[in-house]
Amino acid sequence: MAMQQLVAKLLALSVVVLVMMSSPIAGTASYPSLLQVGHYRQSCPAAESVVRATVEGYFSRDPTVTAPLLRLHFHDCFVRGCDGSVLLNATAASGPAEKDAMPNQSLDGFYVIDAAKAALEFKCPGVVSCADILALAARDAVSLATAGNTSGASLWEVPTGRRDGRVSAAAEAVANLPSSFADFAKLKKQFASKGLNVNDLAILSGAHAIGNSHCASFAKRLYNFTGHGDADPSLDASYAAALRASCPPRFDNATTVEMVPGSSTSFDADYYKLVASHRGLFHSDQALLQDQQAGAVVYSLLTSSKKSFLRRFGASMVRMGRAGVLTGAAGEIRHNCALLN
Template sequence: MQQLLAMKLILTTLVVAVLALSAGTATATCDTLTVGHYRQSCRAAETIVRDTVKLYFSKDQTVTAPLLRLHFHDCFVRGCDGSVLLNATAASGPAEKDAMPNQSLDGFYVIDAAKAALEKECPGVVSCADILALAARDAVSMAAGNINGASLWQVPTGRLDGRVSSAAEAVANLPSSFADFAKLKEQFGSKGLNVQDLAILSGAHAIGNSHCVSFAKRLYNFTGKGDADPTLDRAYAAAVLRAACPPRFDNATTVEMVPGSSTTFDTDYYRLVASRRGLFHSDQALLQDREAAATVRVMARSSRQAFFRRFGVSMVRMGNVGVLTGAAGEIRKNCALIN
C-alpha cells in the first residue's frame, strides 16, 4: 500500500510539473528562439514543412524515426545548427554525417524537399536548423495519430545554421547505445539537459528500427567473454532478439525498437524498459538511477497524452542547445553546403 501511494504521489507531482512546463512553453520565448518567429517574414513556413513531412509520411510511415534522429544528432554536436546536414569538403575534411554513428542516418531527402519549397516561397529566410526541429515535431505528431490535427508541441524558431561540421566531434559527443547511466548523464548534462530530460527523450526509441550490430554485443559477447548483458531479460533475449539476430546475422538485418510498434509513438517503450526488455544497453541503463527509473515506471503507467506533453517540454529544451545568433551563423540556401 505504501508503495502504491508513493507511486501515485510521484505521478501526481510529475503531471503537475508537466502541465506547468507545457503551459510555460506554449507561447514563451526560448532564449534566442521564439514561437512564431517566421510569422512576418515567411508566414507559410511551418505549413510548408508540415505539408512536406505529411507527403512523405503518407507514403512511408517509417520516415518518422529518421527525422527525429536527425534533430537529435544535430543538437548533440555543436548544438542545433544544422551541421549534421553539411557535406564534407576537401578543406573541411569528414563531416558529421560521415562519422560511424551517423552513417545510418536517413531522411535527408525530406529536409531537402522542405528547404527547396521554402526557398521558392521565401528565399533566404528559413534556416535548415529550424527545418530539422519542425520536421521532427511534425513527424512525431503524425506517428502519434495527429496526421491532420494539432501538433504535439510548439517549436520556438529563429535558429541560424552553422558553417562547421566535424566527424570527430560527432564521435566524441553522440551518446552510445552501449553507454551506462553515468556516461549518459554526463553527456546530457553537458548540453544542459537533466535526468528527467534524459529519461523522457529516451522515449524517442518508441519508434523506429535498429540494425543488429547496434545491440548484438548484448546478446553474445557483452564483456568480451562470450556472455550476455545481465540487464537484459534472458527469456526475451532468447525468444525474440537472438531469433531475429542469430550469431552470424546480416549487417543489413534490423529489429523493431518496440516489437509490433515501430511506427507508433506511444508509451510501450517504457513498459519494455521496466521489464528489462529495452533493446539497447543505454535503455536499460535508465534503471541504474533512482530518478530515471522512477520516471520510466511512471511513464509506463501514464496516458499517452501525459507522455506527449512531457516529451514536448524536453524536445524544446534540447532544441535550444547551442543555438547560433548574429554573425555566428547564416541561413543556408542549400542545407548540405555553406553559402
C-alpha cells in the same frame, strides 16, 4: 505479486518524480537564446506550413519516415548544438563531416529536409534555416505518427530563429553523441552538457518508441557483453533469445528489428513498459533503471495518460532544441542544407 511490487515502486518513487520535475540537476548548463514561436511570421509566413506539407507528403507514402527525422534532429543538437551541422557534406578542406561518423552512417531522412528546403527557397529565398527545418520536421513527423491524433495537430510549438553552423566534423560526432552502450553516468553527463536534466534524459529516451534498429547497435548485449561471450544480464532472457533469432552471430549489417515489437510506426509510451520489464533494446535503455530519478520517470509513465507523456515529451524536445543554437548574426542561412554558402 508482480503487480504489488510495481505499485510499491510507484508509491516509493512518486516523491522523487515530483522533486525531479521541478528542479534541474546540479551543474546543468543553460542555453538562453533569441528563439521564439512564430519567428518567421513576417519574413516567411508559410514557413511552418511548407515544412508540414512536405513531411505529410512523405509520411503518407512511408510512415517509417518519422523515426529518421526525429533522430536527425537529435543527432544535430548533440553535436555543436542545434545548428544543422549534421546535414553538411564533407569537403576536401574540412575533412569528414558529422554524417560520415560511424554513429551517423545509418542516418536517413535527409531527402525530406532537402525537399522542404527547396520549397522554402522557392517561396522565401535565404530566410528559413536548415536547423529550424530539422526541428519543425521532427515535431511534425511525431505528430503524424501519434495514434489517436487523427487531426494530425502539432503536439508542441517549436520556437524558431536558429541559424546554420559552418563547421561539421566527424570526430565531434563520435565524441558527443550518446552511445547505445552507455551507462547512466555517461548519459547523464552528456545530457547535462546540453542543458538537459535527468527528467529530460528519461523522457527523450521515449523516442525509442518508434522505428527500427540495426542489429549492430545492440548485438554486443546478446553475444559478447563483457568480452567473454556472455549476454547482458540486465536483458530479459526470453527477449534476448528472440533477438538472437532475428540477429544471429553472423547477421547482415542491413538487418534490423523493431524498437518496440509490433509498433515501429506509432508513437506512444509503450517503450517504458519494455524498459520496466528489462526488454529495452539498448543497454542505454536499461541504464535508466540504474538511477533512482530516471527509474522514477519510467515507472510513473506506466500509469500516466498518453496525453501526459506527449506533453512532457514535447517540453523536453523544446529544451533540447535550444541547445547551443546560433541566433542573430551568428552562422548563416544556407541555401542548400548540405553545402556552405
